Structure formats: structure tokens, C-alpha cells
Amino acid sequence: MSADLKALRGSAAIAGVATFGCGEAPGFTDMELLARSAHAAVTDAGLKMSDIDGLCTASGGATMWAMPVAEYLGIRPRYIDSTMIGGSSFIAHLLPAMQALRSGQCKAVLVCYGSAQRTASFGRKEVVASRKFLDPQPYETPYEPMLPPSAYALAASRHMHEFGTTRRQLAEVAVAARAWAGLNPEAFMRDPLSIDDVLNARMISDPLSVRDCCLVTDGGGAYVLVSAERAKDLPRKPVYVLGNATAVWHRQISSMHDLTVTSATESGREAFAMAGLSAKDMDMAQLYDAFTINTLLFLEDLGFCKKGEAGAFVENGAIGPGGRLAVNTNGGGLSCVHPGMYGIFALIEAVRQLRGDAGERQLKNPNTAVAHGNGGTLSSQSTAVLGTADTL
């Protein structure tokens, strides 16, 4: 950890957050969902759109997405980051944005996303089909894996083989997420869910059933990042970025060296080192749960338990409401929202909890959070450690 990186700890704060259209938003385009979220986040920060001079955004479809976003919002950013590494992108945008704020390149960075993948006519099915041409994986596609679920299913099969992890333990993750979702009016699926419901659900790609898989929803999310000094003068309680790091080791699941160890081991280690904190110091974990196996892998790789022990860690409702560790308190990608990429929503939920804005699901006076993003087929990982003023 370089001294320069450590000096960035707490130098920037999230001053505003917003979501819009989570669940089903028929009649809205990706851009409209993004714009409504962006406007609401900027307003939440006590700023005007004309104050925004930094822009971070990414899209699952458009490769030049930052340009139509700047055009649509009517902004002329001095700092642009449109790095697209899948669902972790909007957490990975943090550290470069902190450096841009620190250098004085810009003063207020808007990070924003929107996707109408559930209700759009060009939805997930069409995106998957077009990716075969635009983003070919010629050594996997001929075997017709159902991606992304089959890639995560392969990882789950290996975790079960090596550590004796069971489908029942995977189901615990989905059940806990649903229990949290029941406390969140924004969550898309809120009906009670039992372990047997998950085990008996339609199988998608063994050992994962449809209830082990994330939702397909619409939704937009945005946040505003400013310097810590400026955040003090803005209306909302600042949430400071204490650490952030990103790691990418592969693209295709067949290129992943060990299917039970993700590059979250590296992004987590670096982010916690920058923050000067570790997993045991965290009051909550918002983990990118595209599939139930994700939560187990990230609990292990971020250091909440030892490798191979996450199955036992989550048993008996341990990560649900009232459990030993609050995980995915909004209901996660499994039960709250998952519009193609979930990462920004994990971060927004952490901010809401740290500000005390989480309503019925609010944790008791939390000061620290880890928000972890994942992209591709366990391919990209980005970890953010966030804290209230008490952690500075």
C-alpha cells in the first residue's frame, strides 16, 4: 500500500444517493431511468446538475455510453470514467474519481446507471444473443453454457466438492436476502421464502435453482462524490470512502485458476489496507449476490470467515435480520433489484444504512460498511470500505 493511496483515505465522501424505477418501470428507457436517478442523487446532495463536472457511467449495451449520458444530462464533465468491467464498475469508479477530486481536476462526480432490462423489448435475452457477436467467447459458446448462471453453477459445484458446502447452505443466502427484502418497500420480491422453497424451485443450471439466481428487473441508481471538505457544507450526513480497490484476473470462467478463490481476495485486501480496517471491523456487508454462491465466496474472500467455511457461517439465519452479520440489508440482487448490473445498488444501500435512512431495516448506529461489486463470471471484483465521520 503506497503512502499516496493511504493519504486518499477519507478524502472523498458520498454526498447524495438515489434510486429510481427499481423492479418494473414499463415505458422507461435505460437513459430515462439513469436520468431520474441522477437528478434525484444530485438534488439529495444539495447540488444542481450544473455543479456536476465529473461523470462515471457504464452500460451493458452501449460501448460509448458516457457520450450520450453527458449529452442527455447537458453536462460538460472535466473528468470522465466509463470503465466497463461488468457489475463491479460503479464501485471501481470510486478510486479514480477520488484521485480526480484530490488533484482538483473536478469538484463533483456523478456516478450513474440505468437499465430497463426487464421490460425493454431489447431485453436480457437479446443482449445475451448479441454479445455472442460483439464480445465472443469462442472456447465456451459451442458448449452452450447458460451464461452467466452456468459459470456460477460450476463454481458452486467446485465449492461443494472441496468443502462439503450444501444446497441447503446456498439456500440460506436466498432466504436471508428475502427476509431483509420483506423490510424494504423498494424490494421487488417480498413474499416469505423458505429453504424448501429454494431447494424445490425449478433448476436452472445445477446446483442452482431459479431462487439461487438474481432477479431480472428494471432500475436506475446514482451517487455523487465530492471532497470530504466540501461534503461538510452539504445537507446530507457524509459517508466517507475509506478504501477502494479493484482486481481482474480473467474473463471466461474456464480461465479462472481456482473456482473457489476470487480476486476479491486481492481487492478486499487492498481496500481494507487503505482503510486501515478489516472484515471484523465492519458493521455490515453489502455483497454483490448475483447468485447465492457469490455471497459465500465473498464472505470468505473478504475475510469474514475462512475459506470453505461460509456455508456453516450463514446457517440458521446468521446473515438475515437479527443475525450475527447484516448482509445485503436491502434484499440484494436476489430479492431487491438487479437490472443487469447490481454494484451501484450495493453501495447505495451501504450509504443509506450509514446515514440512518434505511427505515424498518435500519441497523443500530452503524459506522462502517463494506460494499463489494462483482462483474462478468466472477471476473472482476471491486471492494469499497465506507464509514461515517466517527471513522475518520
Add this chain to the structure above:
Amino acid sequence: MTETSTPTGAQAHHQSVLDQGRFLIQHCPDCQKHVYFPRELCPHCGAAPLNWVAPTGHGTVYAVTTVRRKAEAGGDFNVCLVDLDEGVRLMSRVDNLAPQAVRIGQRVKARVQVNEGRGLVVFDAEKGDAA
């Protein structure tokens, strides 16, 4: 064009050899490691070009899933990751077993299946290996 180089990119060369019914992987003359999927330089040490070699074809199932598909669309099928004895991994399927019978740790042997002129590497469980 030197003799160590193929007249096309590695992907096209690999496929054209497969289409002739042969399965080749790459080997790095510098670090002596095998490489798969095919590429233009060694991902271990950065050397180029890589040589083409025939693997023994023997391997072990590393991870496994059954992709569920409606019966009218052809039914469930296996997708797995196989570690070749040469130390490389590839996605494939085990063809001579029911999808649910494929097990991690099972010994398998590669075979090139050519369909309408296009070659594809698939595996068969080795005889007597019940994993």
C-alpha cells in the same frame, strides 16, 4: 512467414485443425508450460511464438453443471470444466454419460467431434472410472 509461425491467427489455426479432426494445444518454448485457450503469446512468461502440440487427451473433470433445457428443445445437458494432464483447463462436456452422472474427479478422454465440417472437443468418461 517463418516456420514457427502459422499463416493465420491462433484461433483460426486451432479451429482449422479441429475441423480436420485433430486437437492441438500450445506449448511455450521458453517457460515450458502448456497453454489453452490458443493465443499469440504465452500468458505465463510473455514469450512468442508458441508451438502447437498434441495433448495425450487424458484429463479430469474439475467442475460440473447440468444445464436445464426443455425436453422438446433437446433436454438437459452437461457442461463441465476439464483439466488436461498437461495442466490446462477447458470448457467442454462429457458425452457418454447422462448429464447428472458426470462427477468432479472423473477421468475423461478427449475426442474431436466433427459436425457439418466443424470440429469440437468433447470428452468421454474413461472405462472403469466411476469417480
